[in-house]
Amino acid sequence: MEKTEKKKYTRDLILVGIVLLAALLLFFMVRNNQEKATGTGAEAVVTVDGLEIGRYPLKTNGTFPLNGGSNILVVENGEAWVSEANCPDKVCMGMGKISRNGEFIACLPNRLIVVVEGGEQNALVDGMT
Amino acid sequence: MKTGKLTVMALTTALAMILSFIESQIPAFVAVPGVKVGLANIAVVFALYKLGWKEAVAVSLVRVVLVSMLFGSLASMFYSLAGAALSLIGMGLLKKSGKFTEIVVSVAGGILHNIGQIAMACLILETDVLRYYLPFLLLSGTVAGVVIGVISAIMVKRIHIAE
Known part of the structure; x- marks a missing residue:
C-alpha cells in the first residue's frame, strides 16, 4: 500500500x-x-464574430469607439489597449497594452478581438505556426 | 439511486457553486482570462473519487449551468461547458488508469478545462489568435492544479461518506 x-x-x-x-x-x-511591431505596417486589427471591423495603425495616437461603442480602443505610442467596456467582467480592460505581433485583447462577451499585426513581419509569424 | 448518494451529490454541487462564486469575487484572478484557480474543481475531484465518474459529471455540469445562469451569461456557459466536458473526460481516464494521485488528476482537469474553453472561444469567434495563449494556460493550469489537487486529496482522505 x-x-x-x-x-x-x-x-x-x-x-x-x-x-x-x-x-x-x-x-x-x-x-x-513576437517581435515588437514597430514597422509602418503595424496595426491593431479589430474583429467581431470573426469579421474584421477596423484596422488602427499603432503609430497614429487616438481613441476609437469599437462595435457601436461597446468597447473603447486607445492607441498611444505604438501600444493599443481597451480603456472601456460595457460587459460586466471587464476582463479585456485588464489584459493590458499590446504592441507585439500576435498579441491580442479578447472581449468574449462582446465577441470582440483586437490583435496586433505587423505588416512585413506577418509572413514570419504565419510561416512558423 | 440511493437517497444518501443523491444528498451527497447535491451537497457537493452546492459546494462547487459556492467555490465558483468565491472565485468570481477575487478580482486578481480575472485580470487575464482563462487564468484562474479553479476552486470548484475541488468539489468535482472529490465527487470523482468518492462518488464515481458519472456522479462527478452530473455535479460538474449542473454547477456550470447554474453558475452561468446566476452570475454569468449564455456565452460563458458555452465556454465553460466545453471546458468541463474535456476536463471530465481527461480526469476520468487518468483516475481509471490508477497510476496517479489526485494531484495529476486535478492538474489535468484544470489544464483541459482551460483548453476546452479556448477551443470553444476559437470556434465561436472564428479566430486562431488564441493559440498564443496556450503556454500561459498550461503554466497557470499546472500551478493551480497542484494546489487544488493537494486540497482535494486531503478532502478525499478525511471525509468519509456513510453507505
Missing part, C-alpha cells in the same frame, strides 16, 4: 515536470516569435 502510493507520487512529479517544461518551451517559442 505504502509502496504503490509512493510510486504514484513519483509518477505525479514526473508528469507535472514534463507539462511545466513543455509550457516553458512553448512560452519562449511564442515570445521569440
Whole structure:
C-alpha cells in the first residue's frame, strides 16, 4: 500500500515536470516569435464574430469607439489597449497594452478581438505556426 | 439511486457553486482570462473519487449551468461547458488508469478545462489568435492544479461518506 502510493507520487512529479517544461518551451517559442511591431505596417486589427471591423495603425495616437461603442480602443505610442467596456467582467480592460505581433485583447462577451499585426513581419509569424 | 448518494451529490454541487462564486469575487484572478484557480474543481475531484465518474459529471455540469445562469451569461456557459466536458473526460481516464494521485488528476482537469474553453472561444469567434495563449494556460493550469489537487486529496482522505 505504502509502496504503490509512493510510486504514484513519483509518477505525479514526473508528469507535472514534463507539462511545466513543455509550457516553458512553448512560452519562449511564442515570445521569440513576437517581435515588437514597430514597422509602418503595424496595426491593431479589430474583429467581431470573426469579421474584421477596423484596422488602427499603432503609430497614429487616438481613441476609437469599437462595435457601436461597446468597447473603447486607445492607441498611444505604438501600444493599443481597451480603456472601456460595457460587459460586466471587464476582463479585456485588464489584459493590458499590446504592441507585439500576435498579441491580442479578447472581449468574449462582446465577441470582440483586437490583435496586433505587423505588416512585413506577418509572413514570419504565419510561416512558423 | 440511493437517497444518501443523491444528498451527497447535491451537497457537493452546492459546494462547487459556492467555490465558483468565491472565485468570481477575487478580482486578481480575472485580470487575464482563462487564468484562474479553479476552486470548484475541488468539489468535482472529490465527487470523482468518492462518488464515481458519472456522479462527478452530473455535479460538474449542473454547477456550470447554474453558475452561468446566476452570475454569468449564455456565452460563458458555452465556454465553460466545453471546458468541463474535456476536463471530465481527461480526469476520468487518468483516475481509471490508477497510476496517479489526485494531484495529476486535478492538474489535468484544470489544464483541459482551460483548453476546452479556448477551443470553444476559437470556434465561436472564428479566430486562431488564441493559440498564443496556450503556454500561459498550461503554466497557470499546472500551478493551480497542484494546489487544488493537494486540497482535494486531503478532502478525499478525511471525509468519509456513510453507505
